[in-house]
Amino acid sequence: MVPGLAVGGMCSECWAKVVRRARRIAQWVAVGTTLPLALYMTLSLPADRTSRLVAVLAVLIWYTLTSLIARRVALEWLK
Numbered sequence: 001m002v003p004g005l006a007v008g009g010m011c012s013e014c015w016a017k018v019v020r021r022a023r024r025i026a027q028w029v030a031v032g033t034t035l036p037l038a039l040y041m042t043l044s045l046p047a048d049r050t051s052r053l054v055a056v057l058a059v060l061i062w063y064t065l066t067s068l069i070a071r072r073v074a075l076e077w078l079k
């Protein structure tokens with residue numbers, strides 16, 4: 001056993017690099033899909049308080065989910 005060897009024969013340093021890259025890619029994917037959604041919701045929903053709250057919540061949930069999923073997928077690609 002080589003010390004420091006982690007997932008799939010990758011050392012912990014390389015793994016950390018891959019994780020960082022995956023996180024950055026995921027952030028871009030999340031922002032890139034969340035912005036059009038936010039714009040669409042702003043244009044399509046009426047400007048009352050409840051609709052705005054719903055829109056903000058939907059956008060937050062969307063951002064969280066897409067970044068989580070994109071991070072997973074990016075990790076699979078990069079490793």
Ligand SMILES: [Zn+2]
Nearest residue numbers: 010011013014
């Ligand atoms: Zn390495």
